[in-house]
Amino acid sequence: MKDSNFLKEKNARSLWHPMAHPAASLKNPPTILTGASGVRICDLDGHEVVDAVGGLWNVNLGYSCQPVKDAITAQLGQLPYYSTFRGTTNDTVIELSEYLREFFAPDGLSRAFYTSGGSDSVESALRLARQYHKIRGENGRFKFLSLKKGYHGTHFGGASVNGNANFRTAYEPLMPGCYHIPAPYTYRTPFNETDPERLAQLCLAALEDEIGFQGAGTIAAMIMEPVLGAGGVIVPHPSFMAGVREICTRHGILLIADEVITAFGRTGSWTGSRHWGVRPDFACTAKAITNGYFPFGALMIGENVAEVFESDTTGKANIGHGYTYSGHPVGAAAALACMQETVRLDAPKNADLRGRELYEGLLALQHRHDLIGDVRGGAGLMCALELVSDRTTKASIDKNVIEKIQKITYEAGTMVRVSGNNIILSPPLVLNSSEVQIILSSLDAGFSQV
Numbered sequence: 001m002k003d004s005n006f007l008k009e010k011n012a013r014s015l016w017h018p019m020a021h022p023a024a025s026l027k028n029p030p031t032i033l034t035g036a037s038g039v040r041i042c043d044l045d046g047h048e049v050v051d052a053v054g055g056l057w058n059v060n061l062g063y064s065c066q067p068v069k070d071a072i073t074a075q076l077g078q079l080p081y082y083s084t085f086r087g088t089t090n091d092t093v094i095e096l097s098e099y100l101r102e103f104f105a106p107d108g109l110s111r112a113f114y115t116s117g118g119s120d121s122v123e124s125a126l127r128l129a130r131q132y133h134k135i136r137g138e139n140g141r142f143k144f145l146s147l148k149k150g151y152h153g154t155h156f157g158g159a160s161v162n163g164n165a166n167f168r169t170a171y172e173p174l175m176p177g178c179y180h181i182p183a184p185y186t187y188r189t190p191f192n193e194t195d196p197e198r199l200a201q202l203c204l205a206a207l208e209d210e211i212g213f214q215g216a217g218t219i220a221a222m223i224m225e226p227v228l229g230a231g232g233v234i235v236p237h238p239s240f241m242a243g244v245r246e247i248c249t250r251h252g253i254l255l256i257a258d259e260v261i262t263a264f265g266r267t268g269s270w271t272g273s274r275h276w277g278v279r280p281d282f283a284c285t286a287k288a289i290t291n292g293y294f295p296f297g298a299l300m301i302g303e304n305v306a307e308v309f310e311s312d313t314t315g316k317a318n319i320g321h322g323y324t325y326s327g328h329p330v331g332a333a334a335a336l337a338c339m340q341e342t343v344r345l346d347a348p349k350n351a352d353l354r355g356r357e358l359y360e361g362l363l364a365l366q367h368r369h370d371l372i373g374d375v376r377g378g379a380g381l382m383c384a385l386e387l388v389s390d391r392t393t394k395a396s397i398d399k400n401v402i403e404k405i406q407k408i409t410y411e412a413g414t415m416v417r418v419s420g421n422n423i424i425l426s427p428p429l430v431l432n433s434s435e436v437q438i439i440l441s442s443l444d445a446g447f448s449q450v
């Protein structure tokens with residue numbers, strides 16, 4: 001390995017980081033990771049900390065999951081690559097598809113379309129939703145609805161349904177025909193309603209109103225995260241997603257669940273849709289499907305949608321969409337091993353138990369530190385702290401203050417993620433109670449020392 005100064009100096013000279021200003025990365029070299037094991041990561045300067053980010057919501061099983069590493073190695077030796085475009089496939093991806101079909105049966109999803117990640121899965125869902133309506137002769141249904149604060153990746157389709165200006169403004173104009181509904185976000189809402197159930201009803205009324213305004217016959221699909229993640233862990237009232245499902249069904253609008261974060265246990269349930277008792281028409285997955293060990297994703301397709309495609313005799317159901325790496329055998333091997341480990345370890349159960357401890361600990365921290373305006377969680381191992389400089393006015397926190405909290409928290413033993421005014425926590429689902437306490441005490445140090 002090159003020496004420390006070389007790496008720090010050279011990093012941002014020749015590479016641009018996603019979601020960062022190139023000049024800022026040059027000025028403040030990012031933390032350079034050199035190793036990881038269990039739920040801990042190590043950096044070039046010798047820190048070893050609990051990774052409360054879980055990679056990027058994806059390393060659910062931690063960094064030492066040997067069965068996944070072995071499966072990848074074995075597959076590399078056997079068949080490192082072949083395409084699954086028309087005419088060819090591979091044995092491992094067939095086995096994975098059968099596994100996923102069984103896993104997602106309670107969600108009513110029975111076919112997989114493979115991708116290289118979350119943005120790809122979202123793009124595939126949006127495209128196939130439009131095609132579904134065209135096959136059925138409803139050519140006018142091309143619009144998409146989504147939630148403000150929602151995150152759906154950064155391809156042009158995903159960015160167009162994205163509900164955060166940071167990922168949109170610099171890249172406009174985005175795709176026409178995309179409309180946004182207020183999110184059930186009690187801390188800041190145009191409805192001035194803090195009761196989660198009543199707010200959910202108001203957001204559903206706004207959805208119904210927008211459908212009436214656009215005309216149901218012009219709308220292909222509604223896309224939403226069962227629990228909004230990157231937008232700051234917004235956990236809707238249990239009535240919300242079921243309400244969206246009912247409205248969509250009544251208007252012939254497909255429901256796309258963006259489960260890139262929530263599938264495979266993060267919410268304490270096997271999928272986010274199942275957490276709310278909803279069956280979507282599509283579920284976008286990626287991230288934890290391979291634990292971050294290989295870039296891979298799967299768009300899961302509802303039985304009802306599959307039937308429309310598979311019974312077509314006109315040729316309109318020919319899929320003109322796909323990626324070189326769709327169904328990559330090494331990704332499929334990683335996914336299969338990951339799924340088996342996730343099921344063997346009953347990952348959602350631990351996510352639920354440790355998630356409760358973390359959420360309660362964060363609520364206790366809020367009593368000690370005025371900068372914590374809102375604490376969100378209560379659905380497994382995904383929590384957020386929204387920071388404010390003044391609790392009464394809810395004025396934004398100074399960027400330097402939140403960065404300082406993150407730095408001190410890191411030095412005290414925990415990596416956390418800062419996104420806007422939020423500190424986001426999404427640790428591996430194999431976390432234990434003492435590691436939950438390390439996260440809480442590191443944050444306490446961060447807030448105490450600013």
Ligand code: PMP
Pocket residue numbers: 117118119120122151152153154225229230258259260261286287
């Ligand atoms: N959808 C959701 C809900 C996500 O959280 C993300 C990534 N954080 C994406 C889509 C995009 O995934 P990727 O970064 O793998 O393209």
